[in-house]
Amino acid sequence: MLDIAICDGKLAMTDGLETTLEKIAQKKIIPMNIEVFLSGKELITYVESGTYFDIIFLDTEMIQEDGITVAEKIREKDKNVLIIYVTSHITYIQQVFPAPPFQFLIKPVDDKLMEQCLLQAYKELGDRDSYFRYTYERIHYKIFMKDILYFESRKRKIYIVTKKKEYEFYGKLKDVEMLMRSGKMMFLRIHQSFLVNYRHVEVMAYDYVVMDNGKRLSISQERRKQISKQYGVMEEIFHIE
CATH class of the missing domain: 2.40.50.1020 (LytTr DNA-binding domain)
Structure with a gap:
């Protein structure tokens, strides 16, 4: 079971990402549980309470807390979660981050790129020693x-x-x-x-x-x-x- 979080300040965006992930899960027979957060603060509180995710899709440009700061706080609690930044600005890809992401996705997110990104993350999780x-x-x-x-x-x-x-x-x-x-x-x-x-x-x-x-x-x-x-x-x- 993949435990996935989606964090974006816009409900339309979270709904779209969730729907796309559910379609991929059905197509690829990947069991997953998806939690949606409309603010970085809400996500941080959830993680700090002891909940762990395998993958987090994180908007970089939320109003109250930017995704970069949210990612840093999450990394303090969980060093292993795969963070995927979702952004409207391609310039973010060229920056160096304190909490480096697993990948970037550019809005509007293409379904095929989302599928490829998810499968690569799934492979990364499966490759880890356990x-x-x-x-x-x-x-x-x-x-x-x-x-x-x-x-x-x-x-x-x-x-x-x-x-x-x-x-x-x-x-x-x-x-x-x-x-x-x-x-x-x-x-x-x-x-x-x-x-x-x-x-x-x-x-x-x-x-x-x-x-x-x-x-x-x-x-x-x-x-x-x-x-x-x-x-x-x-x-x-x-x-x-």
């Missing part, structure tokens, strides 16, 4: 997410398969799948028993995948159409030129 944490026999473990080839459910246990080793813990694959979704991880639920890491899929066929360790895993019949669509979206996201 861990999968679990507990087994009262011992806590963590594994780099990028090292996990797939999760396999067998009886009451989940097996974590990497190139070097296999780990195990008690749990439900559905819970792991929901965790991957909330964490912006690129995993595909190809079967009741398998949750695979897109980055380690070497071959994608209609009814099976081959992981980069040579393991062939079946895609269940009822999931094939959806998996094909999801895989195509991921290919597009991770092959941006």
